[in-house]
Amino acid sequence: MNISKIYKEVRNATIDFCSHLEIEDYSIQVVQFASPAKWHLAHTTWFFETFILKNYVQDYVAFNANFNFLFNSYYNNVGSRILQTNRGNMSRPSTDEIFAYRAYVDTEMQDFLKDVSDKNLLDLVTLGLNHEQQHQELLITDVKYMLGHNPIFPLYHEGVNLIKDNNANTESITIKAGLYKIGHQGNDFCYDNELGVHQVYVDDFEINNHVVTNGDYLEFMESGAYSDFNLWLDDGWSWVNKNQIHAPMYWHKIEGEWHNYTLAGLQKVDKNAILSHINFYEANAFAEWKGMRLPTEFEWEIASQQLDWGKRWEWTNSAYLPYPNFEKENGAVGEYNGKFMSNKMVLRGASVATSKNHSRTTYRNFFNPTERWQFTGIRLVK
Template identity: 40%
Template sequence: MAKDMNAVAFSALRDRYNAVRSRTEALSAEFSAEDLCVQTMPDVSPGKWHLAHVTWFWETFLLSEAQPGYEPFDRRFNYLFNSYYEAIGERHARPERGFLTRPGLEEVLAYRAHVDRAVNDWFDQASAEAIDTCRTVIETGFAHEEQHQELFLTDIKHVLSRNSFPEAGYPRKLEPAPELIATRPDPDWVAFEGGLFEFGHLGGDFAFDNEGPRHKAWLEPFALASRPVSNAEYLAFIEDEGYGRPEFWLSEGWARMQDEGRTHPFYWRRRDGEWAEFTLHGEQALHPDAPVSHLDYFEASAFASWAGARLPEEREWERAAQGCRPDTGRWASADSLLHPQPQRSDTGLQALFGEVWEWTRSAYSAYPGFAPAEGAIGEYNGKFMCGQFVLRGGSCLTAPDHARTTYRNFFPPDAQWQMTGLRLAKDL
């Protein structure tokens, strides 16, 4: 019986591998080779690079370790498609990934096919013990590729937005926007008692190392807004000269706004006196009820201050989300709406999962007792625990089944090109 159960479990791992790999290619199939070779800023990687890098991950951490005698597709790819793993060796500079006209897209897709065949052959030939030994690497590989699926979408969105005539990456119709009437934020508040609670991942299912260890922490009574901040609410901040009033801003954020001349969110545009925003479905009229997106931490913090509230602590967010089901969120697929959708319900907590990543005011740091894994795989999360802030919840660009209540995303405070928004919090 145990042998049969293992066979089913290993078959499920193989099936998931093929499903994750197919999903990456489905997301990229809409685009030309020209679309996929462009890098429009240092933080954006070309789509072609994402396709190759996630394949390099499987080749480096699974095949090269678990399959004796495996011959890499092209040994030069270890230099070209390593991202930040110092233990693996030198690598091509991140800001210059757009210089890589070679290998071309056709060769990158051949690389993917080569590695996919090798991984499937390994599943065919490996012993149950060998597969079980590699389970953590396999599960990490799934999560890694799913992260890059979201990065692929945010990066190609930035690429498309920089065209002289921005076009849709995925032609879809969004809900027509009614007349935009900006009102001061007045959310429904959901209260939570204070006390000593447990946080972090617990159980046998996969989680990243930064989600643990499980630990206790004290919370004072607090409340969260029932839904993310909307476009209409953020517009009220703009029209109240929020970008011109230093009393709402952190010092670094205020300096950045002045230096860059920012007056609105990243993808908002003013067309014939009306607000619009660029989306993966093309330029669309701004919908007042949709969650505001592509804010950096400084903008989110300033809005919260203007609204007489604050950003939540990450453990407050997790406490509020305990008992909520991530599978109720709206997650990304090649045929879904890849933009935050209107939220009209003001009762209970809405859209905790699957519309916008929500900034918290918690610095990204280690939980008590955290220790990174040994070897190169230990560089995945731990070494970035400095100068970044935690986001929670997942977005409409996040892969299905990827987010969890304990999931800790993190970005620098000036990151705008991700699908990031906010939910207000306050003390009770």
């Protein structure tokens, strides 16, 4: 498949998801970490304009001189930007103007891609497409957060539940102690944080080939776990008490029965379905309650070829740190991953919201341990 066709497919996938939104949905930012749909549409377009068209197309004319300030996310090398908390304050530019911006840049990019053969440029385009796929997943989860915190729990689309899947396996897998290679070893795309192939030693371990279900977690809740400080890390216990947490995100007890919000609306909790929307502290407390533990990211990667994975991002017990010989690229692209290697935990796998062809066994996702608006789950080890 040629790069022009891939570009078109990835860009259209973003628009397809937005086709079920109302115009009022595009500008809302309910909380700091969840950006408005309009901002995602513009920021992913800004990436191609800023890093490709402005640098490699002679006499390129920017669509709007203000957009670099409005839609730069965190690239200090590219210039100043609005605060993340202010992304929802922009009633202007209008949503129509943002769609016009996407169309303008897409036309310029398609012209540019007709004659590109330089590997470095093609790699930069591929990075931009993977960047957009990351934002497609964020767009899904940010829209769910927006609608899931609306007091009437509106539908996104009746056919899009995303959290009704079940485990296909019940067994566990035993991995023998030894030295194993970790890191991306192929020639296909990966992020810089996956590079630096190195060996790690692990002891014998047994890892579940299934992830925790709603029913499993309900037992944890009903045991009084959210009131038992013995199960929680100190930071986690502070988070529970400060925020008065007693259930996963989107769970609501209505007339004595648990319901959870899905993109298909508020529905009764399916005990057999796979758990979603819990943070690292909750995952760690559940593992403690079960007398087990979370895998390290290395254990997860070693076992991954034998695991059924991809329905939930799975918390590991590994801090997000650089691999040996990790090197950041020069300039703005070097800000993509490296500067976030602090105070975050690694998640492995993928989720039901992850874009097609955007998952691999070496992928290192990372979030703050308090965050749970992504489709996150738990796999246990002993």
